[in-house]
Amino acid sequence: MEKELRxxxxxxxxxxxxxxxxxDGYFSYPITPQSEILEYLMEANPFERTGMVVLQAESEIxxxxxxxxxxxxxxxxxxxxxxxxxxxxxxxxxxxxxxxLPCLIVNVARGGPGLGTIQPAQSDYxxxxxxxxxxxxxxxxxxxxxVQEMADFxxxxxxxxxxxxxxxxxxxxxxxxxxxxxxxxxxxxxxxxELLEWATTGxxxxxxxxIITSLDLDPDGQEDFNHRLQAKYAEIQKNEVRYExxxxxxxxxxxxxxxxxxxxxxxxxxIAREHGIKAGLLRPITLFPFPSVRIKELGxxxxxxxxxxxxCGQMVEDVMLAVGCKVPVKHFGRMGGIxxxxxxxxxxxxxxxxGGK
Amino acid sequence: xxxxxxxxGFGGQGVLSMGKIMAYSAVMQNMEVSWMPAYGPEMRGGxxxxxxxxxxxxxxxxxxxxxDTAIILNQQSLDKFEPSIKPGGVLIYDGNGITRHPERxxxxxxxxxxxxxxxxxxxxxxxxxxxxxxxxxxxxVIKLEYVIQGLKKSLPERYHSLxxxxxxxxxxxxxxxxxxxxxxx
Numbered sequence: 001m002e003k004e005l006r007x008x009x010x011x012x013x014x015x016x017x018x019x020x021x022x023x024d025g026y027f028s029y030p031i032t033p034q035s036e037i038l039e040y041l042m043e044a045n046p047f048e049r050t051g052m053v054v055l056q057a058e059s060e061i062x063x064x065x066x067x068x069x070x071x072x073x074x075x076x077x078x079x080x081x082x083x084x085x086x087x088x089x090x091x092x093x094x095x096x097x098x099x100x101l102p103c104l105i106v107n108v109a110r111g112g113p114g115l116g117t118i119q120p121a122q123s124d125y126x127x128x129x130x131x132x133x134x135x136x137x138x139x140x141x142x143x144x145x146x147v148q149e150m151a152d153f154x155x156x157x158x159x160x161x162x163x164x165x166x167x168x169x170x171x172x173x174x175x176x177x178x179x180x181x182x183x184x185x186x187x188x189x190x191x192x193x194e195l196l197e198w199a200t201t202g203x204x205x206x207x208x209x210x211i212i213t214s215l216d217l218d219p220d221g222q223e224d225f226n227h228r229l230q231a232k233y234a235e236i237q238k239n240e241v242r243y244e245x246x247x248x249x250x251x252x253x254x255x256x257x258x259x260x261x262x263x264x265x266x267x268x269x270x271i272a273r274e275h276g277i278k279a280g281l282l283r284p285i286t287l288f289p290f291p292s293v294r295i296k297e298l299g300x301x302x303x304x305x306x307x308x309x310x311x312c313g314q315m316v317e318d319v320m321l322a323v324g325c326k327v328p329v330k331h332f333g334r335m336g337g338i339x340x341x342x343x344x345x346x347x348x349x350x351x352x353x354x355g356g357k
Numbered sequence: 358x359x360x361x362x363x364x365x366g367f368g369g370q371g372v373l374s375m376g377k378i379m380a381y382s383a384v385m386q387n388m389e390v391s392w393m394p395a396y397g398p399e400m401r402g403g404x405x406x407x408x409x410x411x412x413x414x415x416x417x418x419x420x421x422x423x424x425d426t427a428i429i430l431n432q433q434s435l436d437k438f439e440p441s442i443k444p445g446g447v448l449i450y451d452g453n454g455i456t457r458h459p460e461r462x463x464x465x466x467x468x469x470x471x472x473x474x475x476x477x478x479x480x481x482x483x484x485x486x487x488x489x490x491x492x493x494x495x496x497x498v499i500k501l502e503y504v505i506q507g508l509k510k511s512l513p514e515r516y517h518s519l520x521x522x523x524x525x526x527x528x529x530x531x532x533x534x535x536x537x538x539x540x541x542x
Contacts, residue, residue: 005384007377007380007381007384007390007392007510007511032396033396118396174396175393175419175420178393178394178396179391179392179393179394179419180377180380180390180391180392180393181390181391181392181416181419182384182389182390260420263417263418263419263420264417264418264420266417266418267417267418267421268418270417339420341418341420341421341422342417342418342421343422
């Protein structure tokens with residue numbers, strides 16, 4: 001079947017892609033700047049199309065626990081929110097990670113801390129890639145930089161979630177959520193009716209019933225479990241790193257940016273090159289696992305690295321860890337909902353690495 | 358070819374939907390497009406604006422501070438965005454309610470008194486289409502036939518009966534827009 005061309009907001013693209021990916025359920029509570037996901041799904045009424053359940057929960061905490069329940073039954077379930085709402089969901093996310101269940105979580109991030117602002121920000125990086133809730137766990141974190149990727153990463157996210165039985169987070173921001181672009185939508189996929197071996201779908205022919213819990217009071221058992229989790233994360237780091245390079249081959253200076261900032265930096269690279277500065281851009285697509293190996297390789301060739309984020313500098317720490325002390329690594333970012341402009345990044349590149357023309 | 362456009366005015370003037378129809382028209386013309394609104398409190402009662410980028414190439418940053426063309430529908434927006442037009446760029450504005458007219462000499466200025474015209478023709482709902490008609494006259498990056506196709510695509514079917522009215526407004530906009538000054542750039 002042909003892919004369908006539409007002009008959509010990032011939020012709408014996620015919603016439609018969820019239906020088409022054969023999602024079983026979506027549970028959420030509205031918050032700007034991502035309410036269009038819930039609104040679109042309510043209006044689309046996918047229950048009639050595919051049997052997908054859409055429910056506005058009484059709170060973010062209720063929504064994530066509905067996801068926990070649906071995931072325990074082996075269903076393709078998802079939730080979405082924006083930064084303050086994602087903070088509320090952290091307990092549930094830790095439980096889902098601890099119970100090794102697949103699900104998709106979308107954060108269309110806004111400025112913080114606290115209620116912050118409704119404008120776009122990337123200040124939830126630490127929360128997304130370093131845990132967020134309690135315990136030694138990781139989410140697989142996908143960072144879309146276009147409306148097309150908002151749609152594509154829904155199916156990819158579900159695939160990864162089920163492959164590793166691990167929650168997957170799409171870390172977007174208000175700019176990509178609200179922006180409209182062309183998007184090619186995939187044809188409708190059937191919802192799966194398969195009963196998964198590990199899921200709580202009734203005892204069936206099993207000798208023992210499945211029990212899903214994140215509780216194990218025996219320290220030895222709990223340590224063994226943690227070793228298993230870490231082995232799984234190592235496997236994810238080996239297999240699932242994704243990134244995109246833009247004019248890195250002959251670059252003297254490397255920009256590292258994801259999501260909206262990566263779009264901005266792509267233009268910065270063009271402007272910098274017009275000014276005679278050979279800049280390149282590495283755009284991490286997965287934030288966990290982080291493309292550390294590739295950044296290390298590029299770090300050995302360039303004179304300086306600038307991490308550009310709409311935050312006070314979070315991903316820059318992972319860039320530094322990747323390259324060690326071999327090359328100067330600096331951060332530039334705007335905060336509070338202000339999106340960096342391409343010119344600003346070029347100015348910073350010139351100022352920070354002065355003499356580097 | 359890349360055209361970077363800002364449309365700004367009061368919330369409720371159809372700023373965002375004009376941008377959306379523009380974006381749809383560009384899609385119909387098989388071009389790349391991005392539509393980036395200022396969302397949130399700015400929309401409610403205050404000023405609304407949207408950045409539309411139309412390009413023959415993949416669009417890098419959807420967020421920009423300098424524009425080829427500014428379409429301005431109130432005084433606050435004129436004050437805010439007149440300085441953001443690239444030298445040699447185009448400013449299109451509706452004179453309704455404007456007390457301080459554009460002052461820059463290095464841009465081309467066009468005036469389309471759409472509010473007045475919409476009132477006269479008793480079709481205030483398609484005010485923004487009169488403005489859009491003016492735009493496609495002076496910046497023919499999108500063609501009228503594709504705007505009509507874009508309208509068909511973006512409007513729900515139940516509103517398709519209104520397309521002839523929109524077309525009339527677009528054509529009227531093409532007729533009434535006039536040059537105030539040529540860029541000295």
